[in-house]
Every structure is written in structure tokens, then in C-alpha cells.
Amino acid sequence: MVEKNVTNGKPDRYMLIIGIMLSGAFIAVLNQTVLSPALPSIMRDLSITAVEGQWLTTAFMLVNGIMIPITAYLINRFTTRQIFLSSMILFTAGTALAGFSKGFLLLLVARILQAMAAGVLMPMIQTVILLLFPREKRGSAMGTVGIVIAFAPAVGPTLSGWVVDVWGWNSIFLIIAPLAAIDVILGFGLLKNVGETKKLKLDQRSVIYSTLGFGGLLYGCSSAGSYGWAHPMTLAPLVVGIVFLAIFVRRQMRAEAPLLELRILKTKIFAYSTIIAMIINASLIAGTIITPIYLQNVLHFSALQSGLIMLPGAVIMGVMSPITGNLFDRFGPRGIAITGLAIMTGFSFFFVFIDETWIFSHLCIIYTVRMFGMSMVNMPLTTWGLNSLDNNMIAHGSAINNTARQVAGSIGTAILITIMAMVTALNQSAGELEATLRGMHAAYGVAASLGVIALIMAILFVKKEKRTDDIFCD
Template identity: 35%
Template sequence: MTEKYHKNHQMKIMLGLLIVGFVGMFSETALNVAVAQIMSDFQIDTGTFQLLFTGYLLMIGITLPLSGLLTKLFTTRTLTFSAMFLFIIGALISALAPTFGLLLTGRLIQGIAVGISLPLNFVVLLAIYPPEKRGAAMGLVGLVIMFAPAVGPTLSGILVATLGWRFIFWVFIPVLLIAFFIALKFLENVSEVTKPQIDFMSIILSILGFGGLVFGASFASEQGWGAPIVMICLLVGLIAVIAFCKRQLKLDSPILNIHTFTTSAFAIGTFLIVITFAIILSSMYLIPMLWQQGLGLAAEQTGLIMLPAGLVNAALSILAGRLFDKHGAHLLVRIGFVITAIGAVMLVLTPPTPSLFYVLAAHIIMMIGIPLIVSPAQMYALNSLHGPIAADGSAIMNTLQQIGAALATAIATSFLVFGAHGKTVSELSKNDFILTSHLGFAFILGLTLIGLIVSFNVVHDHKVKEIVIEIDDDKHIEETIEVDYFD
């Protein structure tokens, strides 16, 4: 199928989706520097404001597991334009919101749009690029996924300081309209609409399970792991996910085909992606706090000083994809984890009175290592899947990385609370906060070392096994084939 797409036309097909993905991931961190203004305008406390993030992640967490099913029910163009329409409506509601309730409603709608559109990047990429060219394309997707949240605080900080927080949402609308017209002209339907039978019990279990885990983890960062609402959400979520997985194994037409985990390349690659996104999101939570609470920088200054690491991340995301096409994933992911570990060690050892250059250097070193992991690990996993099951693999990977990131951020917050010995973060002196932050960065270092150990299971084999699953009369026929990716 990939042979019919000309090289220049492939990027045109992807461009509209990449823009939507950028806006969605940018939105994930864009409000970080607007906390004070929004709380003041609506007279709300920190816990209420946190719903803007919790609700956004919740909607993404609920929608992502269903994205594999959606690609079998609707065409690529229908899903893409629906996601764009929802995001524009959500941005418009948030920009005009006279009350916090309407602002939150807009954010929830935006979360649904991201949950629909983000996996489509991977589905379309796998359909239009041959295996030996996917790494470079994945580098661009990695650029969107990691660079957008990295520059979110920088660009939104400028908007908030000059025009106000509502313009964060106003800016989304023309950008999304540009994406719409690009997709209208170039985007093609690349996935087969099979109209499988819908199992509504699976959908309910998916919403309760994945939504409960994301919601529980998000509240844990504010209220602690022992809070009743946190324990109930996590327990309900865990039970529902187990029931969901068992049900998928019994269905002829599962909502999410978890047979993807029967191929070791997908299982290992997905695990590395979950670990890496846990590192990214928890570090992006701790490092801005280190700049502000530990070194006394303002929010706008923090956004600007984090920009160099974001630019390094962007450049290496593209390079890492090209290196994967030539050499495979095995060396890249190991080197990436080693470099990331060096940056994490520096942050763990941050002195009580660090220089700006020391923290900046540690952050940049981490952002050199992380792109060497993300694109290669994603392609190592997804290249092992072929046919309709590729959409399930994309949905699983994106869902687990969101849950992993939410859990990691909550755990990093717990380490800060533990190290503060009963004080709030704002009550700590600069030196005390730096010492407290060591525990959170030690957690990130631990994740990095786990990832490094697991990365030695990534093999370099010219003959990469793929699982091909065809659907015939509602029955799955599995066939393992071998494809030479790195000749």
C-alpha cells in the first residue's frame, strides 16, 4: 500500500495531522504560566484550577483506548475533521468563557479532540511510509509530541504577559483552520472501514478503567495517595482495566486488540515509551519548579530559559528518526538512556546554590538523550505490527504513555511532599526546596536506569517479525512474517 504514495505527497498527507497534534500537545502545558490570572479572574483555589489539567488528561485517557475502534468505524478524513471541529469549538468556548465551568467544558472538549487525533498520526504514518522510511517520519511526529509541550510555557508566557490568558485559546483557532484546509486538500483515507460489532460493555469498562487510573493519579498529586477519592478511583480503574483486558481476549471483534503484546518487539518498545514519557512529564513538572522555587525566577523567565532545551530536543528528534532508518533502535535507545541518566544525576546532585548554567546544562543533557529513545522505541514497537492491528498498537501505546505520565507526575509530587516535611512548596526556602527536589529527581533517575536495563532487550535483527492480523467473518487469522528493514 505504501508504494502508491510519492515521497513529496507523503508529507502533505501528514501535515494537517501534525499541526493538530502540535496544538494538542502545546495545550497540555500552555496554561502552566496562566495559573495566577485564571485563579484571580474566576476567584477559584488551586484545587479547582487543577481540574483544567485533570479533566483534559481524563478526556484524553478515555478517548485514546477507543481510537483503534474509531479507525474501523469511520474514515481517516472523517475522524480528522471531527477532531479539528471539536478542538475549534472547545477553544472558542474557553476563549469566551464567562465562568470557570464553561472554561472547563472547553478544555474537556479539547481533550476529546486530542484523544481522537493523536493516534491518527501513527496510523497514517504506518500506512503511507514503507518500513525503511518510517524513522524519519516518526522523527517529525516525535518533534510534535515533545517540542510542543516544551515550548508551551514559553509561547503562552508571552501571550499571557502581553494579551492575557484568553489569547492562548484564540491563537489555536486560526492555526487549526490552516490545518483544516491543508487536510481538506491533501489528506487521504488510509485505513479500512470494517464496521466491526461494537461491544458496549467493553466501552464502559474502558472508560471506567483508563479514566479511573488517570483521574486517580491526577488527584494523587494534589491530595495524596491516601485520600479516599484517589484510592477509590485507582481501585475502580485497576479492576475495570483487568476486566476489560480479559473481555478483549474472549471477543471475536475486540475494542482493543491486546494480542499486540504477543510480539516481544511491541511489548518492549511500548514499555520503553511509557518509561520515557514518565521521565519527560515528571521532569517537566519538577524542572520549572526548580527554576522558580529554587532559583527565584519568574514564570515568564522560566519559560524562556527552558527554550534552549526544547530547541535541542526538536533538532535531535528529527535526527534520531533518520538514524533509526539507517541503524535500527538497539544502540540509539541505550545511548539515549545513558545520556538521560547523566542529566538526571546532575539534577539529583544540584548544589544548594546552583548556577543558572548548571541547571540549564543538566536539562539540555536530558533533552539530548530523550529524543534518541522516543522515535526509535516507537518505531521498533510499531514496525512489528501490520494491518488493522497497527491502529490497536498505536491506541495502546498512546494510552499507556498518558497513564504512565500521569502516575509519574503524581509520584514525583509525592516525593516533594515527603521531602517538605509537612510544609507546602511555597513555604520552603530556596535551599530547602533544592534539597527536597533531590528526591523527585532521584525518582526520575530510577526510571531512567530501569529503562536502560530493559533497553538491552532491544535486538538488532535485519529480519524483524511482524504480526499480521486479517479480519474475515469476524474471526482473527494471525500470521507471523519476516521483513528486512535495515538492508
């Protein structure tokens, strides 16, 4: 996609385009988080096992991860309107199908349609925002994306739990589908194209290699949490994924017009930002996976109480995202990233000492401050990395960044759950509760240590830049 100003220099037109796209992204991200509280009801109503039910989230993750690497080609080949409207129509259809599903297979197909659309939306929106705004204003613009990332995951589980209790699990999708349809209508009427398309030929072999590579890796890591690392259900897809991922990388490095331009990883700033983002994403899994287990299984909080503990942190992240974006534009990434990582990592270590006596208010404060630190990290570092690329490489950079986060989150989940399970098993003689807590302590300790590594990398490699047009180039 080549940069082209289609807004006639009117800031309100910028915000209109971004607003329509972010509304769609918010709905898509919200959809990713509403299913977990509804799974018990779905399993009961559809008479399916826990293994079958887990496929509703696993399949979404797999398809989402497979679609992201292809987005660079789609963004360069098709117009903004074509990609956004096609994605939102597909998402709306999948959501409506899920709402009216009476059987497991139909619901699984619906989730796959949703994932295909969701995998395209976020990389495309990041690309559009970076093309609409000059480098010196991109931090503030990208800060608006942080609002979506913060609020949707926080509102999702709480909203889902309440809706399921009152109206049943189908109602979740029947509420989201009309919202998505409204965004489609607004897109048809108001959305303008950003950028120019290129007549690119799709490298079908790269698509196959990418699908098998990333799909195998993501599925293998997902299986590790359930079956263990030595189980054939884990080893087989991991081996397939690693082999085809190696073939995919080799092909991209040699191709004149690769599906995913991996050579931009030679740009040191982009490479550093991507690696740090991967480490952070792996670290944060402790907060999203292990914390709810602790709250409900150890402290016996309800799903609603667990959601309320995490809600203030999400609100803080949403409020802070535009502020940190503005600070990035004024001062660069170094001070913000180091401060945020120090706060995030420091308060992550508090969770190493959790036990059955901790109370609601203490946990809420610690989690909120931790997320306050997080609000200074993700979007500034992502913007710093993508700003180091030429405009014609931003679509590839966004796809690589999002793919790397997805893979790191999956690997982080598998590793932390494995550590928690192993330590818990080794301490069974201490009693079930104490063994569970020791397993969680170990997992939180590893997660906090990953934060330390990210902080050290930020101190070493994230530099304060001078404000010129080429400041972010290596």
C-alpha cells in the same frame, strides 16, 4: 484499517498528508501546555479556587486518557478524512468556546471538547505514517512526529506567559482557534484517505469499562499528588479504576473483535518497547513537574526564565528527531536507544545535586544535553515496537502505546510528588529551603533510577536487526 496506497507513489503527496496532520497535532499539543502559566489569571478573573482551577488541567488529562483507547476502533471504522476533520472541527469549536468563556463551567466544557479531539489525533497520525511508509523508511517518517512533540511543549508555556501578560488569558485560545480553523480548511481541500474502513460494531460495554478503568486510575493518581495516597478522594477512584480495568482487560482477551487488541502484547518486541516507554515517561515527569518548581520556588526565576532554560533542549530534540529517525532506518534501534538512554540517565543524576547556588547557564546546558539524549529514545523505540506488528494491528498498537504512556506519566507524577513531599516533611528541622531541596533530590534520584532500569532493559532486549521485511517480527 487496511493498508492502501492512495498517494499514487508520489512522495510529495505523502508529505502533504503528513504536513496537514502534523499541523493539527502541533496545535493540539501546544494547547495542552499553554494553560499552566495562565491559571493564576484565570482563577482571578473567574473568581475560582485553586482546586476548581486545577480541574481545567485534570479534566483535560482524564478525557484525553479516556479517548485514546477508543482510537483503534475509530481508525478502523472511519476514514482518515472523517476522523481528522471531525477531531479538528471539535478542537476548533472547543478552543473558540474557551476564548469567549466568561465563566468556569463554560471554560471547563471547552477544555473537555479540546481533550476529546486531542486524544484521537496523535494515535491516528502515528498509524497513518506507519501505513504510508514501508518498514525501512518508517524511522525517518516518525522522526517528523518528534518535531511536534519537542517544539509544542517548549513553545507553549513561554508563549502563554507572554500573551497572558500582554493581552490576557482569553487571547491564548483566540490565537490558537484561527490556526486550527486554517488547518480544517486545508484538510477539506487537500487531505486524502489512507487505508480502508471496516464495518465494525462498537462494543459499548468495553467503552464503559475502559472509561471507568482508565478514568478512575488517572483521576486517582492525579488526586494522590494533592490529597495523598490514603485519602478517600485518591483511594476510591483508584479502586474503581483497577477493578474496571481488570474487567476491561479480561473482556478484551476473550472477545473476537475487541475494542483494544491487547493480545498483541504477546509480541515480545512490542511489549518491551511499550514497557520501556512507560518507564521513560514516568522518569521524565521530574523534568516537567519538579524542575519548574525548583526554578521558580528555589532559584526565584520568572516563568519566562524557566521556559528559556527548557527551550534549547526542545530545539535540540526537534532538530535531532529526523536525524535519529534516519539513523534508525539505517542501523536499527539498539545503538541509538542505548546511547540516548545513557546520556539521558547520566545527566538526570546531575539534578540530584541541585542547590540554591546553581546558575542559569549550567542548568540550561545540563537540561539541553539531557534532552539531546531523549531525542534518541522515544520515537526510535516507538517505531521499533510498532514495526513488529502487522499493518492491521498498527492502530491498536498505537492506541496501546499512547495509553500506556499516559498512565505511566500520571503514576510517575503521583509517585514523584509524593516522594518529594514526604522527604520534605521529614526534613523540616533542617529549614524550609534545605527540606525542599532534599525532597527534590529524592524525587530526582528516583527519576534517574527509573532511567537506569530503562537502560538495562534496552541493553538486554533491544537487539540490532537485519534489514529484511520481516525483521521486526518476533
